[in-house]
Amino acid sequence: MPELPEVEAARRAVEDHCAGKRILRAVIADDAKVVVGVPPTDFEASLTGKIVVSALRKGKNLWLQLDSPPFPSFQFGMTGAIHIKGVQVTKYKRSVVSDEDEWPSKYSKVFLQLDDGLELSFTDKRRFARVRLLQNPESMPPISELGPDALLEPMLLDEFVNLLSSKSVSIKGLLLDQSYIAGIGNWIADEVLYQARIHPLQVAASLTRDKCEKLLSCIKEVIEKAVDVGADSNQFPSDWIFHSREKKPGEAFVDGKKIEFISAGGRTTAFVPELQKLDHTKASEVSSSRSKRSPLPNRAARKRERVTIDRESEDEEEEEEEKSNIKGKRPIKTAQKSRKSKGVESVVEEKKIETGKRRAKEKTVVKTTRVDIRKKKGKK
Numbered sequence: 001m002p003e004l005p006e007v008e009a010a011r012r013a014v015e016d017h018c019a020g021k022r023i024l025r026a027v028i029a030d031d032a033k034v035v036v037g038v039p040p041t042d043f044e045a046s047l048t049g050k051i052v053v054s055a056l057r058k059g060k061n062l063w064l065q066l067d068s069p070p071f072p073s074f075q076f077g078m079t080g081a082i083h084i085k086g087v088q089v090t091k092y093k094r095s096v097v098s099d100e101d102e103w104p105s106k107y108s109k110v111f112l113q114l115d116d117g118l119e120l121s122f123t124d125k126r127r128f129a130r131v132r133l134l135q136n137p138e139s140m141p142p143i144s145e146l147g148p149d150a151l152l153e154p155m156l157l158d159e160f161v162n163l164l165s166s167k168s169v170s171i172k173g174l175l176l177d178q179s180y181i182a183g184i185g186n187w188i189a190d191e192v193l194y195q196a197r198i199h200p201l202q203v204a205a206s207l208t209r210d211k212c213e214k215l216l217s218c219i220k221e222v223i224e225k226a227v228d229v230g231a232d233s234n235q236f237p238s239d240w241i242f243h244s245r246e247k248k249p250g251e252a253f254v255d256g257k258k259i260e261f262i263s264a265g266g267r268t269t270a271f272v273p274e275l276q277k278l279d280h281t282k283a284s285e286v287s288s289s290r291s292k293r294s295p296l297p298n299r300a301a302r303k304r305e306r307v308t309i310d311r312e313s314e315d316e317e318e319e320e321e322e323k324s325n326i327k328g329k330r331p332i333k334t335a336q337k338s339r340k341s342k343g344v345e346s347v348v349e350e351k352k353i354e355t356g357k358r359r360a361k362e363k364t365v366v367k368t369t370r371v372d373i374r375k376k377k378g379k380k
Contacts, residue, residue: 002076004150004183005226007060009090010082012230014055014064017084017118022051023066027104027111028131034109034124038133046070046133047112056137059146059182063137070133072110075142077128085119090231146182151223154216155181161212164204171207171215172200173265184219186267187242188226192218193271194241194254199278200264200271206279245270 002010026047028040035043050066057063062082063073074080082089085103103119104111109131110122122131130142137143148155155163167174174180175189184192193200195218198211207215222240229235236242244252244259252259257272 001078001185002080003060003185003188004223005188005231006090007057007062007076007183008151008227009231011055011057011062013084013087013089014052014062014082014120017087018052018064018112018114018120019054020051021114021116021118023047023049023112024115025111025113027108029109031109031127033127034129035131043072043133047072052114058138058143058149058152059178060185061137061143061146063134063143069135071135071137073132073134073137073143074110074122075130075132077124077126077130079126080122080124080129083121083123085121146178147180148182150181150183150219151227154220157209157213157216160216161209164207164212167204169204170201170264171198171204172267172269174204176265176267181219183223186269187245188219188222189265189267190245190270191222191240191242194276195222197275197277199276200262200269201278241270241272 026044028035028043030040038046047066050068052064053067054065055062056065061073061075063071065071074082083105104121105123107123107125108121109124109129110120112120114120122129134140163180164171164174172189172193175184175192176186178184190200192215196211196215198207198215226236233242239255241254241259244254247259249261252261252270254272257274259270260273262269262271
């Protein structure tokens, strides 16, 4: 799915081919799930006649800077993609719109015709993208809630070490949290952790300064390389775990080493156990030192781990639910899901309470019955 390199490739294509041109016609899809907060006719009127000054990006969000506000912004979700007629823009597996399809595509959410005849379309088949019309995108959610951009605002080592040292969550979960670093999604997180030889479940605060430096370096190298080749995955280095992360368990290898799959940060995660070792000692030391100071940070951290800000994980859940509905499967009831999400201890405790209540009720019934029998005998 689109992450920073894919969105940056789209931004550069728009900048190169659309900047300085006037929008003659705009067609906005009547899809309130994707096009948020503005009726299509109002959206169209706000764009028509405006000049595209530039294309800007932060994290996985892109917006068009026009000669006057408001400005259209695009949150790509799982399958959002920019298409420019006659121009090759990087494609990815889930963009699903082919050059041979009708133009504009039936999945088009925003279609723009420029004064030189150039046509641009933003498509989204799975409808997890979000298109907004904003007065100042950088000062409004979701963009205002993002951390520093992983490409444009790289952290200094001391800043990065300080960030990680206070976080008792898995390093994978932290990397996915867009409020800390914007633009890193699932495949980039897996790649940088593999290149840095760090286990995805390693507690962030347990990483040494050397490991932090290596990880920061890998983030820079992976993102810059992906951006330099226009996010064309065919040109990614052959020793990247990226090329095997879509394969089935047991069939995935990188440099002859087996890739295994776990859940980390709420996402399916590829890693190489032989190279990415989980240091339980350091993790337990961090946990122990924090519990001595106060139990609250640990509970808050665990909660934060379960509710990662990265919204694509919510999209992934929606997609799985959609697949289940298509196949005719009955959705799991909320009560069942919430029960399963509890720990084993809490479930056992609930059973004990339920058993205790049932026994107390049975005792009450027995006592009542005995009293009734005595009364009957007294009457006789």
